[in-house]
Amino acid sequence: MIPPDVRRLVGTQIHAAFGVVRRQDFQRWAAAVHDRNPLYFDAACARAAGYRDVVMPPLFLKEVTRGVINLDDLGPDGIPAGIGQGHVEIPLCPRRMAGGEAMTFYAPCYDGDSVSAVRVLAGVEQKRGRRSGDFVLVTTRTSYTSGAGVLLAQAVLTSIRLQAAAARDDL
Secondary structure (H helix, E strand, O other), X not given: OOOHHHHOOOOOEEEEEEEEOOHHHHHHHHHHOOOOOHHHOOHHHHXXXXXXXXXXXXXXXXXXXXXXXXXXXXXXXXXXXXXXXXXXXXXXXXXXXXXEEEEEEOOOOXXXXXXXXXXXXXXXXXXXXXXXXXXXXXXXXXXXXXXXXXXXXXXXXXXXXXXXXXXXXXX
16 A cells, blocks of 8 residues: 555655744734733743743744645645645545644744754554554654754654545445
């Protein structure tokens, strides 16, 4: 189920992106998700807590490097199609599901900081489910680094790739 060209990608970089932290963007995001933590809005409060200025909400980090995706480049599931966006295609398993994500944060981000994100294909593994049949687990590791070379965060994402319903024997 796992194509040889995908197996050869394990351990290699499959995507890189760059962005700049913008205070107005992260404050709008924080307000939109109802996170009114004063560390994100009040410079005096942030300084009193030991920061040099208001800090970016950690979960906004992925948005800094996400960029803009054209609607035509989205698959039917809303996920950008193709390896160019760091998504590995498994032709025999076109259906995708989130399998879990773990993020570890190391340093804060501030307005004007540059951020690079480098995604590596950490692993692909074929499995068999009791009722779902064969499926593939795809694991990626993304490292977020500041322009000064400081590791800001790492994310490990696992996605589950399932066969098309029509191709499965149990349906």
